[in-house]
Amino acid sequence: MSNTIKFKIDGKEIVAELGQTIVEAAHANGVYIPTLCNFPGVPPKGGCRMCTIKINGRFMTSCTTPAADGMEIENNTDEINDLRKSIIELLFVSGNHFCPACEKSGNCELQALGYRYQMMVPKFPYSFPLKEVDASSPKIIKDQNRCVLCQRCMKTIKTEDGERYFAFSNRGDKLEVIMDPDLGEKMTDEIAQLAMDNCPVGSIIKKEVGFVEPIGTRKYDKEPIGTDIDV
Amino acid sequence: MKEKILEIISNYKKDKTRLMDILHDIQGVAGYVDEEAIELLHKELGISTSEVREVISFYHFYSSEPKGKVNIYLNDSITAVMHGREAVLEAFEKECDVKEGSVSEDGEFGLYHTSCIGMNDQEPAAIINGKMFTRLTPYRVKEIVKDLKNGKDIKELIYEGDGGGRNALPEIHSMVCNNIRRRGALLTHDYTPFDVTSNILGKSSPEDIISVVEESNIRGRGGAGFPTGMKWKFGRKAKGEHHVVICNADEGEPGTFKDRVLLTEFPELVFEGMVIAGYAVGADIGLLYLRYEYKYLLKYLNGVLEEMRSKNVLGNNINGIEGFNFDIRIQLGAGAYICGEESALIESLEGKRGEPRDKPPFPVEKGYMNYPTVVNNVETLASIPKILTKGADWFLGLGDKASSGTKVLSISGDCNYPGIYEVEWGTTIKDILDMSGAQNVQAIQVAGPSGALIGEKDFGRTISYSDLPTGGSMIVFNKQRDILRDVVMNFMNFFIEESCGSCSTCRNMTTVLKERFVKILDGKGVASDIDDLLNWSDVLKVSRCGLGQTAANPITTSVTNFRHLYENLIQKDVEFDSGFDLEESVKESCAAVGRQPILHNM
């Protein structure tokens, strides 16, 4: 039995390997599907809903759905792009995202997605929630104003024994990602750097160093998100 | 205390998948889960303290903060509000000297709100130290608190006597009433417990059983309506070291309480349904997930399981059927509507936060501990022994074309006789209103907040998988009710409170919608705000699970069916209103500085 499967995204034929998710297959074939919470190497958890596509007319997340032979997928359509824009706008209005003052500006995936999906002013009203900043760790700052609750830090930053540095707290509109106080206290520079790098936004910021690379010359300052994938 | 907690943890063999039980037991001895306990859990279970807190903070009935000696959870549901919740709350606040959401200064009383507790036909109701108190009045509250202050045990405090039926059994001893007002195929007492297990299972192959269930066309009664026979077939086919059957008794949809009555009066039927499912699917593990609110039934239900073990209806080689080993464990939930969603329920069973999983894979392929798992509702399982005894044709003879059998409805709200009504599928809404003695009806909420709010023009429609599907919740509102301000608002608050929050649309859009809705209620709405409500609701359709996908239904169905109520609130001849009140917003600071600014209209 062959391990190769074929399916279509917006009419374009995609050749993939059995076991690949739709996002993996799409990206390998030069078709961009936006993601935010997805992170290579750890199990997906369709949390941000950015990679929503339509398979045979049904909404699914492409980071969690395995590619299958013969699928007909809609990705770059007005309906879906509008939805993605709304999702980004919701993330903006539900937090406090002030790009000009943020260390992550230019390297921030939320900001880059905002540009890519041409968000001007969100159509939803800002909520300006009161959020805390946890600076208890000697290595990092965990800023809840900017957290998009993607779980990337929860999934990727662990001790050798597999304990998590970051965890959820509460639920619903009170949901937060908190830093374990004991583990935060003992955090190494390497872990701190990794946590900051894996965070798609500016919610985890390394202490003491900043703005080494000037704004204007950073990753998404140079080219819009996804252009490395689009062909 | 340290010794006790270590003992609890070792009772569960330091198994972190049993964290739900461990936390319940710790709270049982210590009242709440304190720093020391969290530290011990971290060391013994090998998860960080934050991972322990992550679970505690997810569930409404766990706490890492001190609680009262007596804890009162007063139900929030719309029917409680309609039947005098506010006065009851005031009475509790006054008598216990405590504000809702806190503990009294002397540490005696904790008073909290809680989402629907499955008592909609006897509201206002509260859970006090795990015991159910129904039909509360300010007078009754005074008596209860006085007796508690005088040191009476909570178990003695039953003011109306036992609620009748098996509620009067010493193992339950509860004032909860069954209120069964109409019996059909399922609720009729024509069933001899465990007959199917002794007479039919041995003579039929699992495949035979599945085909009878398939032929009967029964669909899941938990709301989603998936064909039960097909689900069992998938479960049987899926490969795994173990197979699992789960009975979903989380019954959290506001306004439904029929599973509570089924478990009280017909637990043998439900458990035998599970045994049959176990045989058909090839399962060896059986689990019943019981919502915490129904904890008062736990001892009794465990007693029934004991009896089944003693009769070899559970255990090894059940009824002499070689190799048919199946047992049932009851898992207590801890207060989270979302845990009724089958994959969230499974996460909870594994000792985690009840966050729905991404599908595929579906539970029938990878469920509890990644084993193939069949999840069925209480009522679905209770129907199975009768279908096997009386035959698929008998069942097909009931109901309508799209939906065979009967449906047990939970009817509450503005009707003379709230309670349990078993009707055939295909019954009209008008008949349902008439049989419950509802008059002067403005609207009925079919299938709970996640269903539809419908008005008079739709009362000729039927409950059916081809018309109005329902898990059974029916809440009636008369013409005096303020549908938007009271009903829709209550439902939106419910979804916001009960969303797990892990997917962005459900977490964020529900509050955005509510704010726009409140803007209209506050008289600041314009015509385009109504369109915004409908258009924005579409975003929720891409949420991960049914909660998010239906969370806008209170708004969308009320806009569709009661648009005039919205239009009455909209400002005429105003095209734009930001909804921002400058004067109001600066009031506090003006008062502080003692100056009046000159405000320009915005």
Ligand SMILES: Cc1cc2nc3c(=O)[nH]c(=O)nc-3n(C[C@H](O)[C@H](O)[C@H](O)COP(=O)(O)O)c2cc1C
């Ligand atoms: C938010 C949410 C809550 C649910 N609550 C329940 C519940 O309390 N009881 C139930 O049986 N099913 C509930 N369901 C449906 C279950 O996911 C599942 O479909 C059902 O248990 C399957 O059993 P059935 O096929 O016998 O209906 C809920 C679904 C969602 C999305």
